Amino acid sequence: MGILVIAEHDNRALKSATLNAVSAAVMMGPDVHILVAGKNCADVAATASRVGGVTRVLCVDADTYASVSPEDLAILVASIAPGYSHIVTAATAYGRNFLPRVAVALDVAQISDIVGVLAPDTFVRPIYAGAALATVQALDDVKVVSVRSTGFDAAPCGGNAPIETLAAPRGCGLSRVLGQKLTSSSRPELTAARVVVAGGRALGSSENFKIIDALADKLDAAVGASRAAVDAGFVSNAYQVGQTGKIVAPELYIAVGISGAIQHLAGMKDSKLIVAINKDPEAPIFQVADYGLVADLFQAVPELTAELG
Amino acid sequence: MKVLVAVKRVVDYNVKIRVLPDKSGVDIAGAKMSMNPFDEIAVEEAVKLKEANLVSEVVAVSIGSAAAQEVLRGALALGADRAVLVETEADLPSLNVAKLLKAVVHKESPQLVLLGKQAIDNDAGQTGQMLAALLNWGQATNASAIKLEGAAVEVTREIDGGLETVALSLPAVITADLRLNTPRYATLPNIMKAKKKPLDVIAADSLEVDLRPRIKTISVNEPSPRKAGVLVPDVKSLVERLRNEAKVI
Numbered sequence: 001m002g003i004l005v006i007a008e009h010d011n012r013a014l015k016s017a018t019l020n021a022v023s024a025a026v027m028m029g030p031d032v033h034i035l036v037a038g039k040n041c042a043d044v045a046a047t048a049s050r051v052g053g054v055t056r057v058l059c060v061d062a063d064t065y066a067s068v069s070p071e072d073l074a075i076l077v078a079s080i081a082p083g084y085s086h087i088v089t090a091a092t093a094y095g096r097n098f099l100p101r102v103a104v105a106l107d108v109a110q111i112s113d114i115v116g117v118l119a120p121d122t123f124v125r126p127i128y129a130g131a132a133l134a135t136v137q138a139l140d141d142v143k144v145v146s147v148r149s150t151g152f153d154a155a156p157c158g159g160n161a162p163i164e165t166l167a168a169p170r171g172c173g174l175s176r177v178l179g180q181k182l183t184s185s186s187r188p189e190l191t192a193a194r195v196v197v198a199g200g201r202a203l204g205s206s207e208n209f210k211i212i213d214a215l216a217d218k219l220d221a222a223v224g225a226s227r228a229a230v231d232a233g234f235v236s237n238a239y240q241v242g243q244t245g246k247i248v249a250p251e252l253y254i255a256v257g258i259s260g261a262i263q264h265l266a267g268m269k270d271s272k273l274i275v276a277i278n279k280d281p282e283a284p285i286f287q288v289a290d291y292g293l294v295a296d297l298f299q300a301v302p303e304l305t306a307e308l309g
Numbered sequence: 310m311k312v313l314v315a316v317k318r319v320v321d322y323n324v325k326i327r328v329l330p331d332k333s334g335v336d337i338a339g340a341k342m343s344m345n346p347f348d349e350i351a352v353e354e355a356v357k358l359k360e361a362n363l364v365s366e367v368v369a370v371s372i373g374s375a376a377a378q379e380v381l382r383g384a385l386a387l388g389a390d391r392a393v394l395v396e397t398e399a400d401l402p403s404l405n406v407a408k409l410l411k412a413v414v415h416k417e418s419p420q421l422v423l424l425g426k427q428a429i430d431n432d433a434g435q436t437g438q439m440l441a442a443l444l445n446w447g448q449a450t451n452a453s454a455i456k457l458e459g460a461a462v463e464v465t466r467e468i469d470g471g472l473e474t475v476a477l478s479l480p481a482v483i484t485a486d487l488r489l490n491t492p493r494y495a496t497l498p499n500i501m502k503a504k505k506k507p508l509d510v511i512a513a514d515s516l517e518v519d520l521r522p523r524i525k526t527i528s529v530n531e532p533s534p535r536k537a538g539v540l541v542p543d544v545k546s547l548v549e550r551l552r553n554e555a556k557v558i
């Protein structure tokens with residue numbers, strides 16, 4: 001009984017979150033296979049075959065998966081599932097969308113957002129915005145699990161798995177992607193960046209947010225934001241960090257003008273080093289910060305950027 | 310056309326959660342309870358569809374204990390027409406909740422089911438997708454805009470890289486993200502009116518749904534606290550510390 005990991009990709013590159021999911025999968029059992037479903041996705045399958053710990057790549061290359069609907073992907077995964085003890089994917093927007101449908105097709109529960117594997121059937125997952133960690137045992141025969149990237153290191157390179165091509169089952173056409181509006185950025189991807197500089201409501205406007213960009217550029221960092229900053233339209237929703245946004249754990253997280261609501265902390269409190277810049281010494285963000293600077297961000301941030309020059 | 314909106318009673322998002330000393334769960338005794346914020350957004354959206362004459366009836370449903378009636382009254386005060394409580398004392402996994410909701414869908418025959426994208430207690434984010442799969446309906450999760458035209462729906466979804474637009478045809482399941490709308494406050498007259506709106510209670514056991522336990526909670530623990538940090542007096546000393554003490558830049 002192997003472990004099946006469903007890859008996330010854009011037909012060109014494998015998303016880094018899949019590598020974290022593979023690391024979690026390796027802890028669940030010995031035989032880890034990756035499913036790559038897409039259109040003209042041979043490069044992704046080749047990348048997947050080189051991931052350490054992967055023993056087989058299943059590649060389904062078909063028009064149906066050019067832009068995958070959760071309904072069709074779940075049908076595909078369910079058709080491959082017999083013979084696997086675990087179905088695993090990254091707990092990204094993509095993974096969260098289709099995986100519960102797979103669980104229904106197999107009539108089993110799903111364990112979401114795990115950050116630890118204690119036994120093949122026992123997992124650790126945050127609840128209440130990370131205020132508590134639950135250890136749960138999945139009682140169903142097949143475990144359907146989504147993996148929070150920050151809980152596991154990325155699987156290393158070094159595999160050499162065979163690639164097997166599978167035929168695609170018929171799509172069901174229940175939903176259709178009309179288009180995507182993606183935030184393009186030359187900066188590192190938020191969930192995989194070594195450094196994140198995040199701005200909050202205090203920035204006041206998208207114009208002012210440029211001081212965050214300038215600091216991020218100096219540090220080769222990704223840019224993040226609080227919900228308040230996204231709601232106010234300073235930056236795209238793709239930047240939101242928190243319980244209902246992205247979960248990040250970079251080596252360095254710099255929170256600028258962010259108060260530190262629990263819903264924000266849920267997305268960044270596992271960062272290795274946290275720096276907070278806030279003019280209110282009572283702001284809760286200072287309770288999780290390794291280095292705190294009580295200052296007006298409009299002075300401190302440009303000064304910091306210059307100092308790094 | 311009828312819309313069904315599912316709402317969950319959860320610990321209010323402002324409450325600071327503590328783990329019970331015996332690690333069997335979190336201490337919610339006496340905690341302020343509220344409607345899950347994402348579900349409130351789902352209710353608001355359903356009411357707006359009704360106000361726009363795209364929908365004729367909004368039915369709120371909750372799976373939970375008798376106390377969940379409060380949350381249903383809250384949905385009625387926001388503008389839902391009637392409510393259904395599927396009563397159970399058990400803390401059910403999402404799969405079982407979705408199966409009960411499916412049974413309610415069969416009784417009510419809505420064309421659209423709206424739910425929050427996740428509940429802020431379990432943070433599982435599964436119920437909407439599971440319900441859609443059980444019904445073999447199309448789904449759109451994390452909705453930040455919904456355009457309904459006859460039997461066609463266009464939904465803008467929040468995805469990791471930005472936004473995605475999907476087309477569905479009814480019947481369908483849609484889950485609400487934060488930026489779909491800002492829920493109204495229930496006015497006092499509407500709270501009074503809500504007390505008179507119909508609220509049916511059905512025992513979960515009577516729905517003949519497989520409710521066997523699926524997940525066992527072994528323990529609940531506090532996350533390890535972060536070690537106390539320091540305040541630095543100025544930008545220069547911050548940079549100094551980052552370079553020489555933490556060595557991250």
Ligand SMILES: Cc1cc2nc3c(=O)[nH]c(=O)nc-3n(C[C@H](O)[C@H](O)[C@H](O)COP(=O)(O)OP(=O)(O)OC[C@H]3O[C@@H](n4cnc5c(N)ncnc54)[C@H](O)[C@@H]3O)c2cc1C
Pocket residue numbers: 199200201202225226227228229240241242243244245246256257258259260261262263264267277278279280283295296297298322346347429
């Ligand atoms: C269901 C739900 C889900 C949520 N999910 C998320 C989520 O995923 N992510 C998230 O971030 N939030 C989330 N929130 C919102 C969260 O509760 C907070 O409202 C939000 O994080 C606040 O954002 P903020 O810190 O930018 O703004 P505020 O709380 O307004 O803080 C602004 C801070 O800036 C400081 N400041 C002001 N001016 C200056 C200056 N000139 N220089 C320096 N500092 C200054 C202030 O002292 C203050 O501390 C959620 C809320 C709910 C109910």
